[in-house]
Amino acid sequence: MTKQILSLALMSLLVLLTASAQKRGDVNGDNAVDVADVNQVINIMLGKAPDDPVSPGRTLIAYYSYTGHVRAIVNELTTMIDADVVEVQPAEEGLQYEANNYALGSALISAIGENPDDPASYPAIKPQRIDYSQYDNIIVAAPLWWSQMAALMQTFLFENGPQMSGKNIALIVSSASSGISSVIADAKRLIPNGNFADQALWINNSNRSNTSSLLTDWLASLAFINIEDMTPKLYLTIDGGTRLTATLADNVSTRALVEALQEAPITCQAHDYGNFEKVGALGRTFATCDEYVTTEPGDIMLYQGNNLVIFYGTNSWEYSPIGKIEGLTLDQLKQALKAGQGNINITLSLD
Numbered sequence: 001m002t003k004q005i006l007s008l009a010l011m012s013l014l015v016l017l018t019a020s021a022q023k024r025g026d027v028n029g030d031n032a033v034d035v036a037d038v039n040q041v042i043n044i045m046l047g048k049a050p051d052d053p054v055s056p057g058r059t060l061i062a063y064y065s066y067t068g069h070v071r072a073i074v075n076e077l078t079t080m081i082d083a084d085v086v087e088v089q090p091a092e093e094g095l096q097y098e099a100n101n102y103a104l105g106s107a108l109i110s111a112i113g114e115n116p117d118d119p120a121s122y123p124a125i126k127p128q129r130i131d132y133s134q135y136d137n138i139i140v141a142a143p144l145w146w147s148q149m150a151a152l153m154q155t156f157l158f159e160n161g162p163q164m165s166g167k168n169i170a171l172i173v174s175s176a177s178s179g180i181s182s183v184i185a186d187a188k189r190l191i192p193n194g195n196f197a198d199q200a201l202w203i204n205n206s207n208r209s210n211t212s213s214l215l216t217d218w219l220a221s222l223a224f225i226n227i228e229d230m231t232p233k234l235y236l237t238i239d240g241g242t243r244l245t246a247t248l249a250d251n252v253s254t255r256a257l258v259e260a261l262q263e264a265p266i267t268c269q270a271h272d273y274g275n276f277e278k279v280g281a282l283g284r285t286f287a288t289c290d291e292y293v294t295t296e297p298g299d300i301m302l303y304q305g306n307n308l309v310i311f312y313g314t315n316s317w318e319y320s321p322i323g324k325i326e327g328l329t330l331d332q333l334k335q336a337l338k339a340g341q342g343n344i345n346i347t348l349s350l351d
């Protein structure tokens with residue numbers, strides 16, 4: 001019933017919008033309902049302003065990194081959300097911004113501060129073609145230089161900020177220790193019509209080791225990021241064929257495993273044990289967070305820090321939880337794992 005009422009309301013609004021499309025100045029002048037019109041209907045039905053962006057949508061991460069901190073943050077972020085990434089690069093390579101007591105970095109920041117509206121104040125960057133119509137959300141990640149946004153990221157936003165009008169903008173700033181209020185002000189000056197998230201994420205030398213959990217908490221505070229996209233999945237390919245998908249637990253062991261898998265997939269040979277599991281050596285040791293658990297079929301555990309265990313039965317022992325294989329019946333799981341049939345090769349990967 002509710003569905004029917006919603007459909008009727010949707011149809012009426014579409015008719016109304018079609019009728020008024022020409023009057024409002026329809027973008028392509030075809031007097032037809034286009035994507036923008038449909039977005040307006042969705043927003044009206046959600047009780048939002050008609051021209052609000054419909055969320056969640058696609059996300060672009062734009063970042064600059066000189067010494068690698070921001071790059072590491074972005075690498076971590078991309079394991080958590082589905083996003084395209086652009087890296088800002090200087091037109092002139094090999095410059096030492098920190099040499100001679102940060103002379104060049106300091107001069108670049110001063111030049112922008114003195115004439116922020118003059119394109120000549122901004123150091124040149126390599127050109128990139130970005131189709132902003134694809135994105136609703138933009139995460140800007142930048143280092144702090146002399147309390148301002150790093151000069152090259154400022155160039156990028158000076159050139160691209162106008163195209164980010166009306167988009168959801170979220171800011172990540174990395175500094176050694178300085179506070180980031182002036183970097184936030186830079187971002188707002190350079191993207192004057194951005195729809196900024198309330199919280200910018202500040203990562204500095206004293207909280208950098210917690211980057212993963214800081215990102216997780218911050219992402220959860222952003223209304224426009226699809227929470228479902230945040231959970232990285234673990235994929236298990238059995239003997240180069242069947243591919244299983246698992247949800248990952250969030251603990252020191254899974255974080256260490258994800259970090260290793262970002263470098264390269266890991267393959268281990270696993271054998272049957274106890275008529276309830278496949279177990280195999282991972283060839284390296286990961287951090288543990290052992291707890292005494294009774295496992296269920298589909299559970300993936302780390303045993304003694306260096307063995308992967310996948311259960312098709314149950315057992316009670318001390319393991320570090322890694323994740324759970326999704327969406328298979330017990331029979332399908334046993335078939336996929338070749339339960340009771342001896343050795344299999346399991347390749348773990350993140351994509």
Ligand SMILES: Cc1cc2nc3c(=O)[nH]c(=O)nc-3n(C[C@H](O)[C@H](O)[C@H](O)COP(=O)(O)O)c2cc1C
Pocket residue numbers: 064065066067068069070071097098102104105106142143144145146147174175176177178179
């Ligand atoms: C030219 C320059 C100026 C900097 N100025 C500051 C500063 O004023 N305060 C601060 O806490 N860190 C400052 N830093 C340190 C960076 O903000 C910090 O190391 C940041 O994490 C670097 O990110 P990146 O490794 O992605 O380039 C500066 C670094 C450079 C290169």
